[in-house]
Amino acid sequence: MSPSLDPALAQALDQLALARPLLLASDYDGVLARLRDDPAAAVPEPGVGDLLARLAAVDGVTVALVSGRGVADLQATSGLTGPFRWVGSHGAEFDGPLTGDLAVRRDELAAALAPMVEAVPGARLEHKPAGAAVHVRTAADRSAAARLLADVAAGPGADPALTAKPGKDVLELAVTDADKGSALVRLRDELGARAALYLGDDVTDEDGFRALSPDGVTIKVGDGDTAAAHRVPDLDGVRAVLERLVGALRA
């Protein structure tokens, strides 16, 4: 059974459910899927895909997945197939895959990062559509892991043409300045949404929380400072939010 929600959040969700058009947006890793050592193993929590599909089937409701992952990776890893809006690469993939003109800078960036990552056992370089991410979750030497992230930030990451996207055991450098906040506002405006919700757990989700404040229902998953108006402790709390919305929308 899902945990009960804070009364203020429950009331905000019930109120939100009355609005049309309505945008329901969520981050993926750490929100809909538990964090794993292997990013390819981060599949949705049981039942979450069904809840999202039920919400997306309601007239006037759009469900959007807004992730740091590339859209192709997000679709393949999640296995989700609902009629969702897919926004990937922290907002850089909005209308489909990125065009080729960014590819050269992205590939040069990955080439510069590769020897730094190879020098730290367990660290991993992820090649992404709009940049490259240095992952240290599986680096056993935590000092070396922290040093690598600091060196990446101070070295290649100091290039003003790049945007740093810090996250959980990861530092991504992106060749665009897209962010989740701008993507959410664009989506909300395109839909003419009268109300919007965003669920997120990580640093890059704060752009989304700030962009939808003060009117949106913004929900931080887990601990830490946040600009979100509400909080749930974990992924069971996320399921409780989705279930509450399904009930309120009678989806």
Ligand SMILES: O=P(O)(O)OC[C@H]1O[C@H](O[C@H]2O[C@H](CO)[C@@H](O)[C@H](O)[C@H]2O)[C@H](O)[C@@H](O)[C@@H]1O
């Ligand atoms: O914006 P999100 O949907 O939260 O995506 C953020 C990054 O998620 C992935 O990395 C994170 O999750 C992995 C799987 O649990 C974990 O191994 C890693 O330590 C986390 O940082 C993904 O690999 C990145 O591309 C996303 O940017």
